[in-house]
Amino acid sequence: MRDFKTVFAFEFKTQMAKRTAIVTTLVIMIIVLLVTSLPRIISLFSGGGDDQGLPQSAISGAGYVKSEGEAQALLETILGKDAPSYPDREALVKALNDKEVEVGFVVNPEDLSYEALYQDKSMEDRRDMQFGEILTSHKREKLMVEKGLSAADYQDIQSANAEGTTTILGQNSMSNYMITFLLMLLVYMIVLIYGSSVSSIIAREKDSRTMEILITSTRPTQLIIGKVMAAGLAAVIQFGFIILAGVVGFQLNKSTYPPEILMMVSGSITTPYLLTYLFFTITGFILYLFLYAALGSTVSKMEDLPSATSLVQFLFIAGYILASFTANIPNSAIAVAGSIIPFTSVMVMPLRVGVSTVPTAELIIAGVLMIAFVVFFAYLSIKIYRWGSLNYGNKTKLSRIIKEALKHK
Amino acid sequence: MKLEVQNIKKSFGEREILHGISFAVESGRAMGFLGRNGAGKSTTIRCLMDVFRQDSGQFLLDDKVFEPRKMRIGYLPEERGMYQKNAVISQLVYFAMLKGASKEEATKSADYWVDRFSLNDYRNKKLETLSKGNQQKIQIAQAFLNEPDILILDEPFSGLDPVNSQVFKDIIAEFVKQGKLVIFSSHQMSYVEEVCDDVTLIHDGNIVLSGDLDQIKQEEGRGKLYLSMPDMDQNELSNQIKKAFPALAVIPWEDGLVLDTKGEDLQGGLLNWLADMNRPIQQFGAFEPSLTDIFIEKVGEKE
Numbered sequence: 001m002r003d004f005k006t007v008f009a010f011e012f013k014t015q016m017a018k019r020t021a022i023v024t025t026l027v028i029m030i031i032v033l034l035v036t037s038l039p040r041i042i043s044l045f046s047g048g049g050d051d052q053g054l055p056q057s058a059i060s061g062a063g064y065v066k067s068e069g070e071a072q073a074l075l076e077t078i079l080g081k082d083a084p085s086y087p088d089r090e091a092l093v094k095a096l097n098d099k100e101v102e103v104g105f106v107v108n109p110e111d112l113s114y115e116a117l118y119q120d121k122s123m124e125d126r127r128d129m130q131f132g133e134i135l136t137s138h139k140r141e142k143l144m145v146e147k148g149l150s151a152a153d154y155q156d157i158q159s160a161n162a163e164g165t166t167t168i169l170g171q172n173s174m175s176n177y178m179i180t181f182l183l184m185l186l187v188y189m190i191v192l193i194y195g196s197s198v199s200s201i202i203a204r205e206k207d208s209r210t211m212e213i214l215i216t217s218t219r220p221t222q223l224i225i226g227k228v229m230a231a232g233l234a235a236v237i238q239f240g241f242i243i244l245a246g247v248v249g250f251q252l253n254k255s256t257y258p259p260e261i262l263m264m265v266s267g268s269i270t271t272p273y274l275l276t277y278l279f280f281t282i283t284g285f286i287l288y289l290f291l292y293a294a295l296g297s298t299v300s301k302m303e304d305l306p307s308a309t310s311l312v313q314f315l316f317i318a319g320y321i322l323a324s325f326t327a328n329i330p331n332s333a334i335a336v337a338g339s340i341i342p343f344t345s346v347m348v349m350p351l352r353v354g355v356s357t358v359p360t361a362e363l364i365i366a367g368v369l370m371i372a373f374v375v376f377f378a379y380l381s382i383k384i385y386r387w388g389s390l391n392y393g394n395k396t397k398l399s400r401i402i403k404e405a406l407k408h409k
Numbered sequence: 410m411k412l413e414v415q416n417i418k419k420s421f422g423e424r425e426i427l428h429g430i431s432f433a434v435e436s437g438r439a440m441g442f443l444g445r446n447g448a449g450k451s452t453t454i455r456c457l458m459d460v461f462r463q464d465s466g467q468f469l470l471d472d473k474v475f476e477p478r479k480m481r482i483g484y485l486p487e488e489r490g491m492y493q494k495n496a497v498i499s500q501l502v503y504f505a506m507l508k509g510a511s512k513e514e515a516t517k518s519a520d521y522w523v524d525r526f527s528l529n530d531y532r533n534k535k536l537e538t539l540s541k542g543n544q545q546k547i548q549i550a551q552a553f554l555n556e557p558d559i560l561i562l563d564e565p566f567s568g569l570d571p572v573n574s575q576v577f578k579d580i581i582a583e584f585v586k587q588g589k590l591v592i593f594s595s596h597q598m599s600y601v602e603e604v605c606d607d608v609t610l611i612h613d614g615n616i617v618l619s620g621d622l623d624q625i626k627q628e629e630g631r632g633k634l635y636l637s638m639p640d641m642d643q644n645e646l647s648n649q650i651k652k653a654f655p656a657l658a659v660i661p662w663e664d665g666l667v668l669d670t671k672g673e674d675l676q677g678g679l680l681n682w683l684a685d686m687n688r689p690i691q692q693f694g695a696f697e698p699s700l701t702d703i704f705i706e707k708v709g710e711k712e
Contacts, residue, residue, distance in 0.1 A: 003507060006503065006506045006507055007507075010499075010503045013499075014492075014494075014495060204493075205490075205492075207490075208490030208491070208492075208493065209486060209488040209489060209490030210490040210491055210492060211490075212455075212460060212486040212488070212490075213484065213486065213490075213491070213504065213551065214507070215460060216458045216459065216460060216477060216478070216482070216484050216486075217478070217484075217504065217507040217508050218478065218507050219478070389460065390460065390461055
């Protein structure tokens, strides 16, 4: 236990002092803060404050070719009385070229058809469409009046909708999908980043022959568990900061979020989901860390590490793809199998719990299997680590390594 | 303390590396473990340190099974390595704590050895920023942490300059004086001769020689005489002696000849013969081989 604490403290301190980890965490935190503040940032740049006093239909920065009668009155209403007018299309084009106006309109007074002119049009500029919608609305209203209906009748027809509510007894996969998918992405990142970190720490110790000093001073069990737990805690802290940045950003900018997003967030994070997520994430993460640690100790040189860990990377990525694939069919046979097998249940089970109702028996079976796998692979990892400390040089097949490692006293 | 290596056998695959080796080391004496490359020195040391598990045989310390992790042992493996990205002091403290020291003891011990090897300027530097020689000193310092009772050093002198070798020899001498048990393997015979009281020579996984170095030298020189005469070349002298004493085995040696009497009492006859020759004698007396001579004789002749 004493040695475990020593190994844990040393490895944890080493992990936390890594400059790259600190910088990466800070950069991701800033990105998360920026992303969660996007609605506020967009509202700041959309100039909403200045437009408050203008009529709803006013389109700013526009000019038009002077028209007559009803068309002229409409143009003044839509574009504002102060909007510059030009005698003909040619003059309007010149004004656009000279950047006097950003957008120009030419309206045919007979049928209210129009032409919108831009010098350059940005992706988000919708002024031409807005103009068209207002003209269309006016044209329809006029037609209704001509057919004997009043303007009020027209408004009533427009607003007539069948009202209804939807009651979801289980999970709303529409609203939960985004959050569960984001949390799954987080697990994906944690496992890949820290898994590689643990395997390279061990491979480097072997490559630099530090391993021989370590195993003559303490037992491999203390070394492996100490390293895995230290990496695990470092990951929790690093990603805790990232989640914290997300929560802070969300809370600060909540008021600027569209209601659909607010509904997605508040609807998804229920206590059962959170507990399932935490259980499968933590145990699955530890399972993968042990696998990475074991594979890290099978190589003699750092350059052999990527090929040695490719098997576990493949296994994990397969779990990720399976989870993404089964999000739309959460109760299919493949999804159920994926949520029970520990290598994939780390991601598939929280996703299933997020988007559907999972039977308790399946949750229990998956949980028990996960714990059994963690214990077995921790044992195997310690054995392989011990085997690795004795074997340098030629590459050995994984099946042979496991056989020899388990045989070793 | 007495450490006994008893009938150790070790194979890798089908190949047996150690063929039942036995020897003993006592505290207060330094033992040099010698052998050519691939003779089995590092394998023996690794079995002793429980890096490898021997196939048969046992290691005993004062008649009890030797358990390295329960002892205070300073171990310097043949292939050294430490954490390149960590500060010197933090990893020395870590290694001392793994050997059972408390944080305070570990820090004190690490500071002492950093100072002893004149590495104070590098105390808080990352290992990778140090020169190769200084890295080597840190690796050696690691073995001395936490006042070990037993020192097991595999090729400790390799890569050390003469000044640092002297510092290292002094430290080993101190440990021996304090009654510690010291084993080290080396190819550098001069260092072994200077530092060790006992030697064990291993060849092809068998012990060829083991015991007190002075006694070994005497035994290896028993019945042999050394003669050199400045005004006669080796061939002429050799021919004349062979003619006068056909029973003698004559071996050219440095500037003179080693005369192996093969147990026969020829010393008086030789003296008379030299007197009759009436020519200057540079050296005549009992022959004591150096450790290098013994090493080459025991190991080289088997090639």
